[in-house]
Amino acid sequence: MTSAPFLLQARGIRKAFGGVEVLHGVDLDAPGGSVLALLGENGAGKSTLVKIVAGDYQPDQGEVIVGGASHAALTPLSAREHGIRMIFQELADAPTLTVAENISLGRWPTRGPFVRWDEIRRRAREVLDQLGVELDVDAPVGTLPVGERQIVEIARALSDRARCLILDEPTAALSAQETERLFGFVRRLREQGTALIYITHRLDEVAEIADRVAVLRDGGVALEGPAGDFGRADLVAAMVGRDIGEVRRPAAPASVSPAPVLRFDRASVDGAFDDVALDVRPGEVVALYGKLGSGIAEVAEAAFGLRPLSRGAIEIAGRRAKLRDPADAIAAGIGLLPADRQREGAFLVRSVAENLAAPSWWSMRTKGLFISDAREASAYGRWHEALRIRSRNDPAQLLGTLSGGNQQKVLLGRWLERRSRVLLLIEPTRGVDVGARQEIYRAIRELAAGGVGVLVATSDYEEVVQLADRAIVMARGRVAAELEADQITTQRLTEEVGG
Amino acid sequence: MTPVGTTGEAAATEPGAPAPTARKSGPGELLTRLPDIAPLVLLLLALGIFFSIKSEFFLNYDNFLNILTAAAITGIIAAPATLLMVSGQVDLSVGSALTFCGVVMAYVADKQGIFLGIVAAVAAGLLVACINGTLVTVIGVNPLITTLATLAAFAGLARVIADGQTLPLNGFSTLGTSRPFFDIPLPVIIFAVVVIGFYVLMRYTVIGRSMYAIGANPVAARLTGLRTGRLIFIGFLLSGAFVALAALINVSQLSAASTQAGNGLELSVITAVVLGGASLAGGRGTIVGTLFGLLVIAVLNNGLTLLSVNSFWQDVARGTLLALAVSFDQLRLRLTRE
Numbered sequence: 109m110t111s112a113p114f115l116l117q118a119r120g121i122r123k124a125f126g127g128v129e130v131l132h133g134v135d136l137d138a139p140g141g142s143v144l145a146l147l148g149e150n151g152a153g154k155s156t157l158v159k160i161v162a163g164d165y166q167p168d169q170g171e172v173i174v175g176g177a178s179h180a181a182l183t184p185l186s187a188r189e190h191g192i193r194m195i196f197q198e199l200a201d202a203p204t205l206t207v208a209e210n211i212s213l214g215r216w217p218t219r220g221p222f223v224r225w226d227e228i229r230r231r232a233r234e235v236l237d238q239l240g241v242e243l244d245v246d247a248p249v250g251t252l253p254v255g256e257r258q259i260v261e262i263a264r265a266l267s268d269r270a271r272c273l274i275l276d277e278p279t280a281a282l283s284a285q286e287t288e289r290l291f292g293f294v295r296r297l298r299e300q301g302t303a304l305i306y307i308t309h310r311l312d313e314v315a316e317i318a319d320r321v322a323v324l325r326d327g328g329v330a331l332e333g334p335a336g337d338f339g340r341a342d343l344v345a346a347m348v349g350r351d352i353g354e355v356r357r358p359a360a361p362a363s364v365s366p367a368p369v370l371r372f373d374r375a376s377v378d379g380a381f382d383d384v385a386l387d388v389r390p391g392e393v394v395a396l397y398g399k400l401g402s403g404i405a406e407v408a409e410a411a412f413g414l415r416p417l418s419r420g421a422i423e424i425a426g427r428r429a430k431l432r433d434p435a436d437a438i439a440a441g442i443g444l445l446p447a448d449r450q451r452e453g454a455f456l457v458r459s460v461a462e463n464l465a466a467p468s469w470w471s472m473r474t475k476g477l478f479i480s481d482a483r484e485a486s487a488y489g490r491w492h493e494a495l496r497i498r499s500r501n502d503p504a505q506l507l508g509t510l511s512g513g514n515q516q517k518v519l520l521g522r523w524l525e526r527r528s529r530v531l532l533l534i535e536p537t538r539g540v541d542v543g544a545r546q547e548i549y550r551a552i553r554e555l556a557a558g559g560v561g562v563l564v565a566t567s568d569y570e571e572v573v574q575l576a577d578r579a580i581v582m583a584r585g586r587v588a589a590e591l592e593a594d595q596i597t598t599q600r601l602t603e604e605v606g607g
Numbered sequence: 608m609t610p611v612g613t614t615g616e617a618a619a620t621e622p623g624a625p626a627p628t629a630r631k632s633g634p635g636e637l638l639t640r641l642p643d644i645a646p647l648v649l650l651l652l653a654l655g656i657f658f659s660i661k662s663e664f665f666l667n668y669d670n671f672l673n674i675l676t677a678a679a680i681t682g683i684i685a686a687p688a689t690l691l692m693v694s695g696q697v698d699l700s701v702g703s704a705l706t707f708c709g710v711v712m713a714y715v716a717d718k719q720g721i722f723l724g725i726v727a728a729v730a731a732g733l734l735v736a737c738i739n740g741t742l743v744t745v746i747g748v749n750p751l752i753t754t755l756a757t758l759a760a761f762a763g764l765a766r767v768i769a770d771g772q773t774l775p776l777n778g779f780s781t782l783g784t785s786r787p788f789f790d791i792p793l794p795v796i797i798f799a800v801v802v803i804g805f806y807v808l809m810r811y812t813v814i815g816r817s818m819y820a821i822g823a824n825p826v827a828a829r830l831t832g833l834r835t836g837r838l839i840f841i842g843f844l845l846s847g848a849f850v851a852l853a854a855l856i857n858v859s860q861l862s863a864a865s866t867q868a869g870n871g872l873e874l875s876v877i878t879a880v881v882l883g884g885a886s887l888a889g890g891r892g893t894i895v896g897t898l899f900g901l902l903v904i905a906v907l908n909n910g911l912t913l914l915s916v917n918s919f920w921q922d923v924a925r926g927t928l929l930a931l932a933v934s935f936d937q938l939r940l941r942l943t944r945e
Contacts (some may be wrong), residue, residue: 412830436830452830455823457890466831468822469813478814522831 695889736847822889
């Protein structure tokens with residue numbers, strides 16, 4: 109180890125994927141003993157940049173300078189040798205192995221062919237002491253809460269002599285308490301001379317933890333300097349940039365009935381959300397906006413019978429509903445489009461017609477238990493046109509052969525065929541390309557125009573602006589703000605969610 | 608031929624190169640478009656022609672009935688097994704459940720008469736099914752492990768009841784040996800009715816559709832309002848009920864209940880179902896496929912017997928066939944995905 113202060117620099121980094129350049133010559137400095145907050149919208153190039161620094165991607169042009177030596181391209185191995193470690197948002201640990209094993213993962217000390225368990229435990233205790241954490245080193249990592257698993261990951265990086273630690277939205281899934289504790293570690297590491305790159309969406313965290321801040325927009329640095337020099341509004345303006353005026357608002361709904369079709373009456377689910385009150389009326393689109401872990405998806409799941417309420421009540425069309433499972437919720441007139449389409453929604457090896465008809469089978473049957481193919485095919489005919497599903501126009505075509513956007517339309521059509529009065533959508537356009545996204549928005553608006561009440565749980569503020577008549581902003585399991593039509597702007601949403 | 612692309616760029620590519628939007632052609636296209644059971648039908652025809660040439664005894668009505676009779680017991684169990692496999696489940700306990708039901712039948716009939724013997728056999732089949740269904744749907748044990756456990760337990764229990772002996776049973780031969788029309792044995796007629804019944808159940812009813820959906824994606828099935836646990840339980844109940852029926856036929860044919868009756872039956876059943884195109888991962892498979900799977904195995908065994916091939920070789924042939932069939936299926940699946 110050298111005694112000179114650590115310094116990591118990226119100079120003139122360019123990177124293209126499939127002919128599209130996503131980084132246009134980016135410079136970045138991460139000196140030891142300081143925290144750099146890296147901000148930017150989805151797609152601004154943050155992940156690509158840090159992956160180049162960590163050696164996961166090789167830049168097309170530019171260099172990464174570590175400790176005075178220039179590298180045209182780092183590999184994951186060489187980056188690690190230079191002390192650069194990244195903690196991913198999706199934890200990359202081995203859940204069934206113990207804390208001690210995870211900390212020494214891949215570098216288990218041996219004597220001859222045998223693993224030295226005493227040494228593994230000693231190392232783990234040493235590094236955890238250094239962080240000031242009390243953890244049972246023999247506990248399987250999978251049994252720990254997310255916040256502690258993250259600490260184990262950090263400990264693993266430290267025991268591997270990390271000098272530059274990249275944290276990718278580390279607080280996204282953490283409670284307020286766990287976040288405080290993480291900040292404690294970040295400060296301690298800074299005092300020990302580690303360089304920290306901290307990727308975040310939460311603007312309040314910048315002021316709290318960062319020494320310097322850099323905002324990426326469209327593959328370039330939009331703003332860079334000491335964190336104290338910029339206010340919240342400066343950061344939002346730098347992140348959102350010219351896009352502010354370009355997002356179009358939907359026209360106000362023609363008719364919204366005053367009686368809510370779905371109502372949360374001070375409902376709570378322990379560990380997920382607390383004291384949530386909301387109304388969805390027939391004919392309107394209500395957005396539930398918040399970051400990952402804010403409780404938005406859980407609210408939608410509770411309305412679909414997937415999470416029993418701890419306190420409070422849910423009313424459907426004015427009547428208190430007892431929702432034990434999704435079958436109850438569907439019978440009460442609720443439909444759900446889950447976030448993970450392929451895993452939770454689609455029957456990929458079954459036909460498009462069956463996928464459309466599945467929730468309606470019991471109402472579609474003729475005598476006794478029989479389903480007629482003709483009724484299934486006519487359901488297909490109705491929605492294939494209306495939703496502009498692009499396929500071979502064959503009811504028997506397998507769902508798995510359709511594109512992602514068209515699969516999503518089929519799953520939406522499922523609830524139209526079921527005549528659901530309330531539609532819950534969780535991240536409806538995640539992983540859907542831009543063109544299909546607009547079509548899905550249009551389909552959702554048409555649905556509302558037809559009298560359905562729509563609740564969209566989303567962490568994409570542009571989606572809220574383009575789609576919602578009203579927006580309910582959630583943060584850390586509670587309703588932070590409720591915005592009416594013209595109050596819904598990207599600026600306002602970004603401010604409310606962090607506050 | 609007109610070029611598929613209309614822009615100058617697309618037209619500039621060499622003539623042989625397919626445009627990105629062009630339909631795939633060649634052997635891949637052909638393979639993916641064939642009906643699922645086409646290869647099996649061709650194989651059955653090929654085997655039929657081969658054995659007809661090699662043996663003068665193969666191609667006649669009596670031998671045809673022999674083949675169907677040999678397939679009947681396996682077939683009556685393979686029908687509900689197809690339904691279970693389509694829903695992503697598997698029942699390995701069918702062999703020992705058949706032995707158990709037969710022994711219970713003979714034991715009770717000996718003391719209480721034939722009628723109560725039948726009732727006891729059906730109850731025994733449903734008991735095994737309820738244990739399987741409860742462990743899988745209520746406790747959440749993997750079906751393979753659950754039915755492996757009941758396979759062992761009920762094979763043992765059958766031997767305990769029979770004290771390791773074969774229990775004779777007279778006066779109950781009608782079910783297994785009578786030939787009501789055209790000299791067709793009653794088991795073959797029952798086999799046909801069961802196949803038709805399951806065809807209708809799987810193809811045209813809510814339960815059948817739901818089982819496919821559960822097998823294709825259990826999480827999505829639950830999120831579309833299907834009561835997945837209840838439906839899977841029904842699947843195991845059907846399996847148990849038809850195992851009991853098959854056990855009665857078996858006892859009737861032999862006029863005795865053997866503690867070896869169902870040995871290895873689970874493997875024959877699964878071989879037929881998988882040969883017929885059902886996916887072990889669930890979501891795909893048909894009764895018609897299973898029927899042809901059963902027929903291919905029965906014809907192969909019958910033909911090899913007629914040619915006086917050692918029965919050990921029949922096992923080798925059946926294993927080879929299964930390996931080839933699933934490899935072919937996997938290959939085809941890969942082509943469909945591309």
